[in-house]
Amino acid sequence: MKEKLVFGNKVLLIFFLLLLFLFLGINITFAQEAGEAKASVDSLAQAPAPPTNVVARDAPNDNGHALVVTWTLSPDDGAGKNNVVSYEILRSDNPDTGFVVKGVVALGISQYEDKGAKEKGDKNYLPSHKDFYYRVRARADGIFSESVVSAPAYAYGQWFHFGKSPIFIGSVIFTFFVVLFINMAKKGKELYVRPIAGIDAVDEAIGRATEMGRPILYIVGLGSAADLGTIASLTILNRVAKKVAEYQTPILVPCADPIVMTVAQESVKAGYYDAGRPDAYKEDSVWYITSMQFAYVSAVNGLMLRERTATNIYMGVFYAESLLLAETGNVAGSIQISGTDQVAQIPFFVAATDYTLIGEELYAASAYLGKEPLLLGAIKAQDWGKILIMISLVLGVLAASFHFDFFVKLFQVKM
Amino acid sequence: MRWQIPLLIVLLCGVVVAVQYFVPLEELEFIYENALDWIIITGVFAMMLGLWSLFRVSISKVQNKAPGWGYNLITLAGLFGMLFLGYRVESLAEGSLFMKLFRYVYIPIQATMFSLLAFYVASAAYRAFRARTVVSTILLATALIIMLRMIPLGFLSNWNQVLANWILTVPNMAAKRAIAMGVGLGMIATALKIVLGIERAYMGRD
Numbered sequence: 039m040k041e042k043l044v045f046g047n048k049v050l051l052i053f054f055l056l057l058l059f060l061f062l063g064i065n066i067t068f069a070q071e072a073g074e075a076k077a078s079v080d081s082l083a084q085a086p087a088p089p090t091n092v093v094a095r096d097a098p099n100d101n102g103h104a105l106v107v108t109w110t111l112s113p114d115d116g117a118g119k120n121n122v123v124s125y126e127i128l129r130s131d132n133p134d135t136g137f138v139v140k141g142v143v144a145l146g147i148s149q150y151e152d153k154g155a156k157e158k159g160d161k162n163y164l165p166s167h168k169d170f171y172y173r174v175r176a177r178a179d180g181i182f183s184e185s186v187v188s189a190p191a192y193a194y195g196q197w198f199h200f201g202k203s204p205i206f207i208g209s210v211i212f213t214f215f216v217v218l219f220i221n222m223a224k225k226g227k228e229l230y231v232r233p234i235a236g237i238d239a240v241d242e243a244i245g246r247a248t249e250m251g252r253p254i255l256y257i258v259g260l261g262s263a264a265d266l267g268t269i270a271s272l273t274i275l276n277r278v279a280k281k282v283a284e285y286q287t288p289i290l291v292p293c294a295d296p297i298v299m300t301v302a303q304e305s306v307k308a309g310y311y312d313a314g315r316p317d318a319y320k321e322d323s324v325w326y327i328t329s330m331q332f333a334y335v336s337a338v339n340g341l342m343l344r345e346r347t348a349t350n351i352y353m354g355v356f357y358a359e360s361l362l363l364a365e366t367g368n369v370a371g372s373i374q375i376s377g378t379d380q381v382a383q384i385p386f387f388v389a390a391t392d393y394t395l396i397g398e399e400l401y402a403a404s405a406y407l408g409k410e411p412l413l414l415g416a417i418k419a420q421d422w423g424k425i426l427i428m429i430s431l432v433l434g435v436l437a438a439s440f441h442f443d444f445f446v447k448l449f450q451v452k453m
Numbered sequence: 454m455r456w457q458i459p460l461l462i463v464l465l466c467g468v469v470v471a472v473q474y475f476v477p478l479e480e481l482e483f484i485y486e487n488a489l490d491w492i493i494i495t496g497v498f499a500m501m502l503g504l505w506s507l508f509r510v511s512i513s514k515v516q517n518k519a520p521g522w523g524y525n526l527i528t529l530a531g532l533f534g535m536l537f538l539g540y541r542v543e544s545l546a547e548g549s550l551f552m553k554l555f556r557y558v559y560i561p562i563q564a565t566m567f568s569l570l571a572f573y574v575a576s577a578a579y580r581a582f583r584a585r586t587v588v589s590t591i592l593l594a595t596a597l598i599i600m601l602r603m604i605p606l607g608f609l610s611n612w613n614q615v616l617a618n619w620i621l622t623v624p625n626m627a628a629k630r631a632i633a634m635g636v637g638l639g640m641i642a643t644a645l646k647i648v649l650g651i652e653r654a655y656m657g658r659d
Contacts, residue, residue, distance in 0.1 A: 101479045156479060166479070195478045206475055209641065216645050264492065266640045269647065269655060276654035296503025297496060304657025325510045326503035332566035337528075344521045358570060365573040368580075379636045381629050389581035390573075397632040401639030404654065412651050416642045423638045 086114035086122050088183040089148075089174045094191035097151055099202075099452070102166035102195030104153045109185065111148050112176040121145075126175040126182070127152065133171045133187050154193070166193045201452030211426070215419035222418075223411035231417050236375050236393035237406040240351070243373050244281050247348035253288035254278075255347040257338065257363065259354020259378070260331060263297040267379040270401045271354035272298070272305045274377075277407035278351065279309025283318055291324040292341065294334045299326040335359040339366040352376040352391070353400060356383045364390035377403060460650040467648030507532065595620060 089109040097104035107127055115122045127150045128137035140162075141150050152172075154164020164170070169190035175182045223229055247254045256275055261268040275291065282289045291306060293299035303324045310319040327337045339362065342350065350367040352360070352374070360376075360383040367374045368390060376387040377395030387394045395403055398420060405413030430449070437445035470488070473481040511525040519525075535554065538544055544551035584590040602617035604610075646652035 099477060101477045101482050103479075197476060197478065199475055199477050202475055212638065212641055213645060216642060220651065262496075266643050270639075270643055273652055273654040293503075296499040296501075296506075299503055299506060300499065301655055301657075305655055308654065308657040322510050322513065326506040328507075329503075330563075332563045336562075336566055340521070340524060358567065361570055361573050361577060362566065365577055379639070381632050381636070384632065386577065389577045396635075398635035398639030401636075401643045404652065408654075413646065416646055416651070420635075420638045420642050423641075424635065427634055427638075 085181050085183040086176045086178045087112045088185045089125065089176050090185060092172055092174050092185045092188040094170065094172045094188045096191065096193050097153075099196055099199040100193075101156065102193050103156045103164045104151055105164070105170060105172075105191055105193050106149065106151050107172050107174065107188070108149045109174045111146070112183075114176070114178070115145050122176045122178055124177050125150075126177060128173045128175060128184075130171050131168065133190070137171075137173055139175075164193060166195060168192055204449050204451055212419065212423050215422050216416050219415035219418040219422075220412050221415075223415035226411075229411065229414045229418050231402070231406070231414055231421075234395065234399055234402070234406060236377065236395045236399070237403050239373075239375055239393045240278060240407065241281065243349040243351070243375055244278070244285055244287060246373055248285045248287045250348045252346055252348035253290050254282060254349045254351065255338075255342060255345070255367075255372070256289060256291045257350070257352045257354070258291065258293055258298055258302055259352070259356050260294045260334065260359065261298075261355025262295050263301055265355050267355040267400060268295075268298055270379075270404065271377075272301055273404035274353050274400075274407060275302060276305040276309045276312075277404060279306040280313045281309075281407075283310040283313035283315045286315075286318065288320075289323055290341065290345065290347065292327045292334075292338055293324065294327060294329055294331075296326050296329075299324060331357065331359055335362050338363060342366050342370045342372065346370055347372050350374045350391075352378070352387070353395070353403070354378065356380055356387075361386040361390060367391075456653075456656070459656060460653075464648055464650065467644070471648075504532075 089112045091110040092107065093109070094105050094107045096102075097106045109125075112122045112125075122145050124145060125143050125147065126139050127141045127143070129140045129152060130136040130138065140152050143150050152164065155162045157163060158165075169192050171190055172188040174185045176184075219229065244254060256278060258271045258275065259265075259268055263269070279289060289306065291302050293302055303321060306324050307316075307319050310316055328334050341347075342363075343366065347367075347370065350363075350370075350372045352363060353376070356363075356378050357380065360378070360380075364374060364376065364387060374391035375393045375395075376391040377400040378384060378387060379397055379400055381397070384394065384396055388396075402417045402420070405417050434446060434449065437443075466488070469481070469484060473485045508529070511529050513519075514522045514525040515529070535551065538549075538551040538554065543549065546552070578596065582589075582593040582596050584593050598613060599617050599620060602610075602613050606613060643652070647655075
């Protein structure tokens, strides 16, 4: 009997111990009541203090698919035994469940921009006008603690990008100048613009080609029709084609872009029409060669050397081929006029061609050649724009030197 | 009316793209991205026009035995040869004749053309850097300092490096920025002239 009782007590003891461990295990494993911060059970080490004051808000100046999360750093950030090494930012559309890590930042950082995708199928899709909740997890060595859930926040698109305000204001001021001077030109006011040697030389160059009985080669550059340098070149081509039609000199316009070719054909044709010689226009004088850079240069170089062009005009967007073209033209004995907005290629043209239009002179050339008052008005606006920039530069240097940060910040752009 | 519709299209497109830059709404972003896609699609169709132009000009010269017609014949052979060899997806596999021609003919020829730049830089510098006037003498001296910074000159290297770095980072950078500002203003003015319909030379005539 006594043995039975001893045996029975042991069984009961084991049973109760098992119940106790089970009870403790359940309490440790399952989440505590909502609103309390959580800690990991990965080890017996102490978790770092959680970050606090987690606030989510819409990201400014965007298309409505991003939220900015800020928090107060954990007291254990960079200090103490439980040093925080990173923060994980978790997002969910439900305040209780479904939190997924969206980003990780290093210690000491208390802000994160959650840039979501705008496509529905994307796994990082963040729709606008939908509430999201955030938690921030402070992670130490294999252990972490989480903050309380933030208040809901939703993303929405802005009607104006305030970070680009200086660009907007500058554009408005410059547009005002353009409209003002164009109106002045319309009213008949004489607008003086300084002479540019390269543009004045176009007439002389075309005359030379006519005397020598050799064609003029016009290169529109390797840019696409979307490049403003190419468009400027096409407007110059129209003026040159008109003069060429008057002088009855052949013109060759090999193109490196098929869309540019079609526009150049119209431009040259219009020039012949304006000169009253539509019958003299040959469609084959403007043709497409290839879009590959050095293949195009090879073809044009061969053309220069075979045709012995008297005048080469390079206007538009050029890259490494600029010097190849200019030097070959020099070998062929052509008079060369160049103009590009590519700053890196200007030195090559200056060294290798007879006349060079530098930067903005390319954009002014069509107005110079056409001598139309409305176009000259835009050149005056450019000059006034430059004056404003120079004044701003001087004031900016003085302001920065004397620490007037307000003036410097006026020109800061936040993309 | 015939010219008003294209001008209206230009005005509309110009205004929409300009507004899209400052207004970050998703709808405008959608329009902008679609417009960029359509540029690529238009370019592909325009390529057919370009190829037809190349074919027509080349075949005309070959038929008339114009001076240099042999080069046009080679152009046509290259055009149709690569077209024939490359029209299938399998042509892009390593070892195909198309890829062999690309790697062992086209790429070396391209590299050869690029390498000509080295010689052309020397010949252009020889012609341009002459001490004819005060300004050209300054140019010559500056070019010399910049070119010598890559060469070990013993104790002079340090001074040359310092001077060359100053030339590149101060006066050269100032000039580049000034040109870039002018280009920026010129771009805005040109874009405004085109969007407002003041500049129409690119539109042609009937």
